[in-house]
Amino acid sequence: MTLVGERGEITAEMMKKLHSVLHHLNSENIPTEEQLVLQPQSNNDRAVAFYFCAVAILIQKAANSSVSTFKYEENKKPGNWEVFVEHEHDTIGYLAAQFSCKLIRQILADPSGEMKLAELITSLENQVAWLKQRYAGVTLPKEVRSILKAAEKRHIPWRNVPKSSLFQYGYGRHLNFFRGTILANERHSSVLLTNDKALTNRLLHEAGLPIAQSGVATTLKQAAILAEKIGYPVVVKPLSGMRGNGVTLSIRDENGLTSAIKKAGRYDHSALIEKHTEGNDFRLTVFGGKLVGAIKRSVTIVEGDGQRNILELAEEVNREPWRNKHVGDTKYHIKKISVATECLESQGHNWESVPVVGERVAFNFVPNVSEGGCYETIWKEMIHRENIKMAERAAKTVGLQVAGIDFLTTDILKPYWETGAIICEVNAQPAFELVFERDQEYLDEFGRIAFETSCPPDVDMTLPVVSMVSDGKELSGNIVTALQKIGLVVGYWSQEFASVDDVPIRPEGKNNSSVSSILWNGSVEVAVLEVNASRIQKKGLEYNICSHLVVENMPMIEGVKAPEVLDLLLSAVTHKVIVNKDNLKVFAWANSVCSDKISFTAKENLETELLKELSAGFPDLLSNVTGGLADT
Structure with missing residues (x-):
């Protein structure tokens, strides 16, 4: 994401308000062990970029989303910042970033300080409450x-x-x-x-x-015969279904059976008639x-106090801590739904009824x-x-x-x-x-x-996935050919072309497929992915795990070297990073990150080294891949 700034004076009052809002969000909504450390920034522009990222992260955390990572860096245009903000759900991440941007603009557009801090805090709290509800709707x-x-x-x-x-x-x-x-x-x-x-x-x-003695009925007559044979009391259930939908317990006569069969019929045309079992x-x-x-x-049973109605008694039950362990999650609340209403009516009540003192009411x-x-x-x-x-x-x-x-x-x-x-x-x-x-x-x-x-824990689920940061398609092409020569199904992706086993994912023309078309393709045995830094800037890294990374040159975004893209790729690598030691910029980056996954080789040996590493990392699948390289 790019933050585009407007050059103008950022006053001390503005910075004070930004800090106060962030401090409130951090201290009042986030558990102590998960709070951000609010570090001083070298200048006001940098502080604004930090506040944008921090608010976007904290407002997601306040809504129960597990996120913590962000980065920000000024690009070649003064006042413009490249920012990376982690998100768990696209919708929540987008809304958090949108609100953070709006909040900061409100403060920076008010040089006279007319907008009161209390108003900003209220707006912030309203947004947190709203996002919690949205999060409850999309969370897993x-x-x-x-x-x-x-x-x-x-x-x-x-x-x-x-x-x-x-x-x-x-x-x-x-x-x-x-x-x-x-x-x-x-x-x-x-x-x-x-x-x-x-x-x-x-x-x-x-x-x-x-099991209980039981039988299946498709008509009321069959149900009555079964109930007499089994002996009352009986239970009636839809033949299929879940969550107790359509179930009637302890039926003691044919009148009750008639109602129960009708109820079960809403969920299945056949009903199971069972002997009722106490317990x-x-x-x-x-x-x-x-x-x-x-x-x-x-x-759940509530006891009347002669003052509150049943809905009010239910609301008290819904405040029990275990029913609210996750904010915004009402899964375990008593709800005003048809089955609960029907249960209340069977006891001579509705939601507005006021039970007498000591009267017990089930939901x-x-x-x-x-x-x-x-x-x-x-x-x-x-x-x-x-x-x-x-x-x-x-x-x-x-x-x-x-x-x-x-x-x-x-x-x-x-x-x-x-x-x-x-x-x-x-x-x-x-x-x-x-x-x-x-x-x-x-x-x-x-x-x-x-x-x-x-x-099982002893099953290796790792797929050989090679991310390529290279000058052109020749290196990738040679690697794909070597892998195919030993009979492997190779998935290949670049911004212009994608294929599985040399068959294009899309017909001739512009490639509009995503990396997912390769990685989530069940026939692929090895994936080779060309890195496109501009795409990563716009969409983020479209995969979070790759086995190997080959870095031939420094990735570029709009003509500017982008080592942060290599940082992102490195975080996804599980096996090895093979670096071109002949490229000074790449060599310097590799030494700066100090990773034990990195190995160095000359540009002309990148292909050989990668195939050797693949063979070492996946011996059962790629033991003879170096032979394929010799043939190539």
């Missing part, structure tokens, strides 16, 4: 973020597939997909299976696991065939935490070992690597056969954020374990 689910953190720690790249809920991880031939907590190794048939409650029950019963509701979470955590779930029929229910962590020592084994067997029976086993029992410290406990559902996409009190450390550990069920 906590379980997904913990899984992606596990990938990042192993230097495995990932991205959210544009305009979808799918995620990809691993470049080229290592490409895999996942959605939510359904990971790449999860069998499609197992996921489909658990969406059919009747079929799941049959397999669990066949395996000797405890507490537990979610047992299983990763890779082993129990990793458990929670006990319950319906849902089933203990669904994501719709306002309650929970508590259940430690492994509190669960009978036979119940643990039962949950693990259930996950294996339906073939799931990551599973949530919903278990009803009156006493989880006793084996299931002693209490008449049952498995009521097996879930293929369990939320595990709540286990262990929403503690981030535990959540990250869960993410790691879940990710490793799909991508």
Whole structure:
């Protein structure tokens, strides 16, 4: 991004206001351990560039975005600054930069100081509150973020597939997909299976696991016959579905059955009729065939005080700290939704009703935490070992690597056969954020374990990706040819042309494809990417991991040498940087950064050295690449 300044006097009063606004944002909205160190700048122009970057970073941090990096440097036009500001989400990053620019312009356009500091602070706080709401709408689910953190720690790249809920991880031939907590190794048939409650029950019963007596009905008549056969009270569920939608518990007569079948019919034309089982509701979470955590779930109940209405009582519940661990996130709040309204009406109330003193009012029929229910962590020592084994067997029976086993029992410290406990559902996409009190450390550990069920720690997911900063296409062309000669599928990208295995990504003409067309192409075994410094200036680095970097010359932006581009590329390198020692500017840069990844060679040997390093770094894939070089 380029900041274009207007030459004019920057007064001491302006600088004082800028500093005061930044200090307020830093001290009042950011935890102490994450606050920026506000360093003095050598002149006012430089200070304004610093304040722009700092405000853009801090306002994102205040909105719960995990960012910290920024750079700023004056370019050859006095008053114009090149700035790099990290962002986690494009929308939030853009809005933060836009607001920072607007705020600074407001202050600099007010030399008389008429605008009061309090007005600026109020504007700032309003922007932070608004961005928190926007961030809550675009941020990743906590379980997904913990899984992606596990990938990042192993230097495995990932991205959210544009305009979808799918995620990809691993470049080229290592490409895999996942959605939510359904990971790449999860069998499609197992996921489909658990969406059919009747079929799941049959397999669990066949395996000797405890389930309720049940049957499937497609008409009210069939449901009535089944209910009589099973014996009231019964439970009615849609045959497929989740989150307790359409479920009715403890039905005791045909009138209740009629209403329940109608309710279930909103979600599926078939209904599962089950014998009602008394007990507490537990979610047992299983990763890779082993129990990793458990929670006990319950319906939220408020007690009337004869003064406040039900909506006001719900708002008090929503202020509980655990429901607000992440600002702007209302996932665990009681919400004014149809299922809650229906539950209140079944008790003779609505949201405006004022319950009498001591009257207990429930907000849902089933203990669904994501719709306002309650929970508590259940430690492994509190669960009978036979119940643990039962949950693990259930996950294996339906073939799931990551599973949530919903278990009803009156006493989880006793084996299931002693209490008449049952498995009521097996879930293929369990939320595990709540286990262990929403503690981030535990959540990250869960993410790691879940990710490793799909991508074991001993699996190398690194793709050979070579970034080229060169004088022309000859060096890249020779490298691509040498790699192709040993039978590898090479993806090549430059500003003008992109291809996979020598087949153009786009028809003849201007290349409008991005680097993603190479890196996220599952057939690519090696990627060779030409660096375009001007594109990086406009779009940023379009990848955050590359194995090798070859620097033949210094990158240029509008005729000006841009060593900051090399700094950015170096931060992405996992293996080696091969530098042309004959170029004095490049040689000086390499010595200034003091990286143990850098090796030096003469210009004519860049190709040979790169192929040797590729062979050393990826011996299974590229062991005979130097032979290809000799042929070339």
